[in-house]
Amino acid sequence: MSERPYHHGDLTQALISHGLDAARTGGPAAISVRELAKAAGVSATAPYRHFDSLEHLVAAVAQQARELLATRMLTAMDAVDLADPRERAWTRLSACGRAYVEFALAEPGWFATAFHSCQVAPTRPDSPDPWTLLSQTLDELDQLGEVHPALADSATTIAWAAVHGLSGILAGTQPGSLEAEAALRDVLTGVQRALRAERRD
Amino acid sequence: MSERPYHHGDLTQALISHGLDAARTGGPAAISVRELAKAAGVSATAPYRHFDSLEHLVAAVAQQARELLATRMLTAMDAVDLADPRERAWTRLSACGRAYVEFALAEPGWFATAFHSCQVAPTRPDSPDPWTLLSQTLDELDQLGEVHPALADSATTIAWAAVHGLSGILAGTQPGSLEAEAALRDVLTGVQRALRAERRD
DNA sequence: GTGGTATGTTAACACCGTCAACACAGTATT
């Protein structure tokens, strides 16, 4: 029965994981240096060997929360299986936005943490990131000529703002809510109407 | 030289005002019961005669922050002076959204406080409120037949989500930033494209 | 082996939210 060794092994990740646990129910404000240290079975000030301050710690938790969100967006997009490339691209965009909002509804604590100090620019450019994911999806549409030419550069901003804003508004509502689902559909069609090239078919 | 009387007079509003001062620079996290009490020249626990908890106190500050925002939106909308009713209504909508985003840029602390625990529903239905303001503006457009019929009920949600989301994304950026201005114009035109009835003129 | 470095520990400080008990002032009741 090995006694716990003096050195933890991977305290950094352990603190972040327990931080995700705490933030899941209580949001970023529930992240506490001392509590995370206790959860990791370590003294109250040990985290300061891995993070400069509480703020840096929650920033690391926020980073991983964003990665969680990006993963869900990615799997939702990959589940789209349609033959027509145009239809497929639009559906992938909707799946992207839908996963975003549903994440905010199902995990409001994580969502609030992810964009707590809202510096959208990812600190780790190699890790999956919601913004670049959305941007890539819109590039697919743009290359198919589906995006209105005047909005090509701003499409990501428009779509992101709509989806992010709806998430913030609905955050805390129960996921099964009918009005939430209706609002989601409204915003998704609104984004489509805003972005699509005006072709008469 | 009258000594400070035993009773403050209007501690409730004094605490909220100092709370607005604190939140302006530090956001909702900067609001502290003890600090506000000290700022009001009163003992540390006196605020508890007026607010049940810190959370109730920041909720009151958030309420007034929302009223500040609503006031700016209102003055921006009232500054629109155009003859053509359709043009006027659309411009009022843009002014509404522009004031919203510019408030978030100019006063990120207040903005973060205003939507801290994002229950959009105003506790005081008689006070000016950003949501109803936007809703009324869209009603003007709808009565002119400018809003696409299929989106009449969801127009407020779409516009609100776009503007609110952009504000959250840009919050913290310096107000004069060119990219912020560009993003704002993009989103405003995107909202207009999403909402307007498709008439060919 | 020895020194250096990374990591973990203890003790302490200042601050915070909150409660209980008490003190003062104005207001209503008799």
Added chain:
DNA sequence: AATACTGTGTTGACGGTGTTAACATACCAC
């Protein structure tokens, strides 16, 4: 007018927090 009551402010205390400084332990390189 005297009294009781209610609203408001005060003091003191408790447990919790972030953070620093000084010290201890384990690993790693030479």
